[in-house]
Amino acid sequence: NCNGLEPKLLIYDKGIKCYGWIGDKKKCTEVVIPEGVTSVGASAFSYCSNLTSVIIPESVTSIGASAFDGCKSLTSIKIPESLTSIGYAAFLECTSLTSINIPESVTSIGKDACWGCSNLEIVIDNSKKNVKVGADAFKNCKSVTWLKD
Numbered sequence: 001n002c003n004g005l006e007p008k009l010l011i012y013d014k015g016i017k018c019y020g021w022i023g024d025k026k027k028c029t030e031v032v033i034p035e036g037v038t039s040v041g042a043s044a045f046s047y048c049s050n051l052t053s054v055i056i057p058e059s060v061t062s063i064g065a066s067a068f069d070g071c072k073s074l075t076s077i078k079i080p081e082s083l084t085s086i087g088y089a090a091f092l093e094c095t096s097l098t099s100i101n102i103p104e105s106v107t108s109i110g111k112d113a114c115w116g117c118s119n120l121e122i123v124i125d126n127s128k129k130n131v132k133v134g135a136d137a138f139k140n141c142k143s144v145t146w147l148k149d
Contacts (some may be wrong), residue, residue, distance in 0.1 A: 009039060020044030025049075035059055040067045042087065044048060055088075058082045063090050065110065072096060081105055086113050088134065095119060104128050113137040123147060 010019040014029060016038045021028045028048035034041065035057040042064035045051060053076040054068070060080055065087035068074060074094045079086075081103045088110035091097065097120045102109070104125040111134030114120055118143045124131065126148050138144045 009033070012041075017041055018044055021048055026050050031055070033057055033060065038062070039145060040064055043069065046070055052076065056080050056083075061085070063087055065089060067094065068094060070094075079103060079106070084108065086110060089114060089115065091117060091120075093117065099123070101125070102131075107131055109133045109137050111137060112139070113144045114141050115139045117141050121145070 010022060012019040014026050015036055018033050018037045018040045020041060029050050030053050032055045036059050038059055039062045040060060043066045046066045046069040048071050050073050051071045052073050058080045061082055062085045066089045067087060069089050069092040071094050073096050076097045078088045079100060079102055083106050085108040086106060089112040091114045092112055093116040095118050097117050099121045102124040106125045108130060114122060115136050116147060118140055122138060122141060122144045123144050126146050
């Protein structure tokens with residue numbers, strides 16, 4: 001149990017960057033990222049295999065590379081309207097995710113972002129027609145729907 005310390009969410013950089021989870025990753029089951037945090041760091045919650053839900057506040061503008069990579073139990077995540085970028089392999093092999101709505105504020109989706117999310121139905125609001133998508137971002141996903149005007 002990490003020298004008697006309870007595992008916890010770490011906030012770095014004057015409270016604006018969520019660095020991730022320390023301690024026993026099996027105890028990481030639900031995450032509520034505090035309001036005011038602007039970014040979820042690279043590999044912040046990677047391989048938190050028991051993580052089922054994540055609440056991301058409207059203050060977050062970026063999700064880092066591999067932030068939720070391998071979170072096979074993750075069933076629920078709401079992408080805030082403030083988000084502008086989703087990093088490389090951010091949700092790689094999140095096989096329990098069934099739906100994600102990506103708002104029009106997102107302009108960058110990294111390579112392999114949702115690769116292998118076999119049950120995932122993705123809806124992307126591309127009303128502004130300015131979303132850059134990396135290679136294989138949605139490979140092996142259940143479906144991808146683009147909303148345009």
